Amino acid sequence: MSTTADKPTPTGEAVSAEDAATEIGELRVRIDAVDDEIIRLIQERRALSNQVGRLRASVGGPRLSIGREHQIMGKFANEIGTYGSQVALLLLKISRGRM
Secondary structure, eight states: OOSSOOEEOTTSOEEOHHHHHHHHHHHHHHHHHHHHHHHHHHHHHHHHHHHHHHHHHHTTOOSOOHHHHHHHHHHHHHHHOTTHHHHHHHHHHHHSSOO
C-alpha cells in the first residue's frame, strides 16, 4: 500500500504513486523498443535510398527527385500532423548523399 494518497488519473481512476512509477517504467521500456525499431528502419531506409540514387545516376538521371521528396513530406504531414513535414525533411536529409 502506498504511503501517499491516491491521485486520480486523467481518465478519473485513482492510482498510487508506486503504481504510477511501475507503469511509467514499463511504458519507457516499450518506448525504448520503439526507438530501437525506428533507428533500424531509418538505417534500412537510408540504404534503400542510396541504392535508388546509385541506380538513377547509373542511367544518367539526377540523384534526387524533388517531386518524390515533396510527396514524402506531404504524406508525413498528413499522417503525423503539424511536425510531419519536418520529420520527413530530417529523414530525407539523413538518407541523402551516402553513396
